[in-house]
Amino acid sequence: MGWFKDLLGTSNWQTAAPTTTAASGPLGMAQGKGVRFDTTLALLLEGSTSVRVPFDQAVWSAGWVDLGQSNKLHRYYMNDEDFWVQIHVTGDDQVESVTLFNYLSYVTVNSDAELQRLAGPNSLIGLPTYHHDGVEYSREWGTELHQTELVPMTEHVVNPDESYTIKHHAMLYARDTGLTDRRELLLFSVEQDEEGTVSLSTSLGISLYTTDLSAI
Numbered sequence: 001m002g003w004f005k006d007l008l009g010t011s012n013w014q015t016a017a018p019t020t021t022a023a024s025g026p027l028g029m030a031q032g033k034g035v036r037f038d039t040t041l042a043l044l045l046e047g048s049t050s051v052r053v054p055f056d057q058a059v060w061s062a063g064w065v066d067l068g069q070s071n072k073l074h075r076y077y078m079n080d081e082d083f084w085v086q087i088h089v090t091g092d093d094q095v096e097s098v099t100l101f102n103y104l105s106y107v108t109v110n111s112d113a114e115l116q117r118l119a120g121p122n123s124l125i126g127l128p129t130y131h132h133d134g135v136e137y138s139r140e141w142g143t144e145l146h147q148t149e150l151v152p153m154t155e156h157v158v159n160p161d162e163s164y165t166i167k168h169h170a171m172l173y174a175r176d177t178g179l180t181d182r183r184e185l186l187l188f189s190v191e192q193d194e195e196g197t198v199s200l201s202t203s204l205g206i207s208l209y210t211t212d213l214s215a216i
Contacts, residue, residue: 025074026087026095028215031062031158035078035085036216037100041208048177049184050133051102051206054083056216061159063166071096075155085213086205098213099185101205109198115190118200119150119169125188126150130173132204137173137186150190167192182207 024030035057042053057078065073074087081103088097109115119125126147130137142148150169157164170189177184185205192198 024215025062025064025076026089026093027098027210027213029059029062029074029076029085029087030215031059031076032160034058034216035076036214038212041212044179045177045182045206048179048182049204049206051100051184051204052082053100054078054080057083061157063155063157065153065155065168067153073153073155075157084203085208095210098208098210099205100208100213101185101187101203104202104204106199106201109190109200115198115200119188119190121147125171130186132186135175135184137175137184140172140174140185142171150188164194166194177206181209 024033029035037053037055045051045053057080059076060079060081061077063073063075063077065075067073070091072089074089075084076087077084084101084103086097086099086101087095088099090096107118109118116122124130126139126142126149128139128145130139139148141151148171150171153168153170155166155168157166168189168191170187172188173186174183175186183206185203185207187201187203187205189201189203190198191201
């Protein structure tokens with residue numbers, strides 16, 4: 001799929017060598033580097049989640065979100081834009097969690113009415129539970145008995161051509177998979193870029209161990 005690179009105006013990255021490589025982040029990850037996933041991971045996850053594990057990937061762009069109180073999210077978007085990895089760190093890059101995400105959908109929102117229908121009070125996003133493909137997920141953020149507001153955050157992103165900022169309003173759901181320390185996550189994010197374009201992304205993720213992947 002080319003929608004994600006087209007949206008950000010850099011769909012020719014596969015043939016264009018980056019002029020610089022960002023400084024390495026947690027686990028040695030960085031824009032311009034490669035990522036290798038454990039070859040046994042897909043077999044281990046089979047039957048417990050529908051998240052797909054890619055073959056070796058190049059990191060096309062890298063983002064970071066400052067959550068405050070020494071918490072930060074590092075996000076690495078793969079050359080195959082179906083996949084991205086999120087690493088939650090605290091303090092001096094102490095890794096708290098690693099998640100492999102698959103993009104399920106990415107929809108441009110053309111009006112306030114459409115936004116309200118897709119991710120506002122008229123939607124199911126923000127309710128205590130959410131059903132996707134017949135599977136129930138529980139809300140991770142918010143304590144309201146009914147619908148809660150999406151969580152705002154700002155992501156700074158760098159790719160081979162440019163750097164930019166994206167404003168997110170997100171909601172996270174999760175469920176247990178039956179595998180030790182591996183939860184399946186469902187993430188919704190209303191995203192607004194610097195030009196004012198608003199989109200709704202949906203991603204499905206699985207918790208990883210730090211040994212499940214390595215920078216190459």
